[in-house]
Amino acid sequence: MNFKRNAAVLGVVAIGAMTLAACGSDNNSASGGTTVNSAASTATCEGKEALSAAGSSAQKNAMDAFTSTYIAVCKDKGHSVKLAYNPSGSGDGRTQFIAKQIDFAGSDSAIKGDQAAAAKARCAGNDAWNLPLVFGPIAIAYNLDGVDNLTLGGETLAKIFNGGIKKWNDPAIAALNSGVSLPDEAIVPIVRSDSSGTTDNFQQYLTTASKGAWTQGAGSDFVGGVGEGAKGSAGVSQAVAGAPGSITYVEKSFADQNKLKAAKIDNGSGAVALTGDAASKAIAGAKFKNENSGDLALDLNSIFGSTEAGAYPLVLATYEIVCSKGYDADTTAAVKSFLTSAANEGQADLAAQGYVPLPGTVKDKLNASISAIG
Template sequence: MDEWIKGYQSKCSGAKVDYQGTGSGAGITAFSGGTADFAGSDSALKDGDEATKAAARCGGAPALNLPMVTGPIAIAYNVDGVKDLQLKPETLAKIFSGAIKTWDDAAIKGDNPSATLPSTPILAVHRSDSSGTTDNFTGYLTSVAPSAWTAGKDKVWKAQGGQAEKGSDGIAAALKKSAGSIGYVEWSFAKANSLSTAKIYNGSGEYASLTADAAGKTIAGAKVTGTGDDLKLSIDYATKEAGAYPIVLVTYEIVCSKGSATDKLALIKGFLGYTVSAEGQGSLEKLGYAPLPETVRAKVESSIKNLA
């Protein structure tokens, strides 16, 4: 957002965009409460009460979920002597559920036959706050390792044990200082903190490294489940696309389809139009995000033009 705001304001010097990165749950609350003109969220609005409150804020018109950026979720770790960790979904689920307690567990050894694994206890770090990253990560585990992960999909962490930290920056800081730790963060935080990231086994039967291209392959296969200009996506975490990195999220911009303040509508359309433009999307990879596949980007651009 900082990069987009800087780029947009350089082209529209009279424009002012104030964005506070407070987390997905807080962002949706601010939007529905009328204190934000749009909100960024790593989860789409949930059907029911959440979507109803958002529509009420829009004067009865539906709020739209507009995918704006692919945020790969990195499985970051700090384990002495281990540089190329690779994990299958079941192993990952057991680590975060607490079933696997040490780094030399047989399951981790099975995923990493050539690695020298220490007997260090595992410190699994998760979010303490309501988080779209948590929602997507637990959704991934629920989808691909249901027998090993029984805590369900939620923005709030439900599993027992582990260490809780606020925000992706909190998790990244804990991983950096704690030997034997592992956690989930958006790729940008792993890159900014020079954290090691694991390869993840995908539906095509290979361990995939985290790259912008690999994450984009998973998003390209997502299905639009929203109607009309609403572009809520359903991600296939078990994608069989060769080379696809499967643990990804989409950051949505949530905005009124109709009913935005008349004095702000042009600015909202202008700014969101810039973020989804080729220029706006082109600035993402260097920051640790992945641009939208063109098939998705074009749909978002069309939806923004229809805002009223």
């Protein structure tokens, strides 16, 4: 899964300490050009200077933005800080976290099962918490000449991607697109040929939203049984750009980069276009598996199955996996400080990078969990 991947996706993202200026100001400019009100930040900038993290490449650009902002905040508060984030993949991040090689992990899915038990041992007998910090929408991108306004739903998408619907003018699609002239043309599904968190989330969405039309299950490998494969988010989006009649699921930033049209989704309450506000509305209605716990692993069905008017339900979440307790005092302070900044002023730049800033309901719960660490 990757909201916005670059060629250095497997390299270490290391952002060095910035030197404290002799005369500080309450307003600093982060490296991305955003003005940061350091006085308003509740990040303490205390604890050890250098944090390390690894994992999800999907959140790599978000971590860049968070770190740049955090450095600016701490510079003005008289602290020099660093964060090295290696976007080596979710599985590797969880493995390194369990092995105590990094301070926290980024992951496209919550830690669970045997890994959660191993993480508890790593955290000195305390639970590891899943904190959803970065969200990004998936576009249903298509290439259909003359059709600029297309609506699909969970059931029609399931049947397109498992071969139940083969033509663009199928009556089920036509019923969602009154007044639209749909061609008598074969649908060409383009799917990820590599293992992908995007595929897993898309198939989980189909399982939840298709009214039983998707029975193939989920997982990081595509299991629909139809379609042409392409590697990576760049691969599927470029394939659709060059193939009339094609359709894929891909992160919004890639659809935008390739100038692809994105279908609206009718979740049962009318067609909803993919916008930041519409995705944020679906996220705001999210429920958590343990509502009264500091662990904020999401009940994804509450997002994927949303029928709220104006909510775009096909949204990805990525987590930071941290020790609820069990760090040494300096690491505890640094982890809490960085995450506090990321969950608040760090969200300001995310929309421009293809992510969805945290809605207030999620931000409040996240801040409460961060405060409870240690």
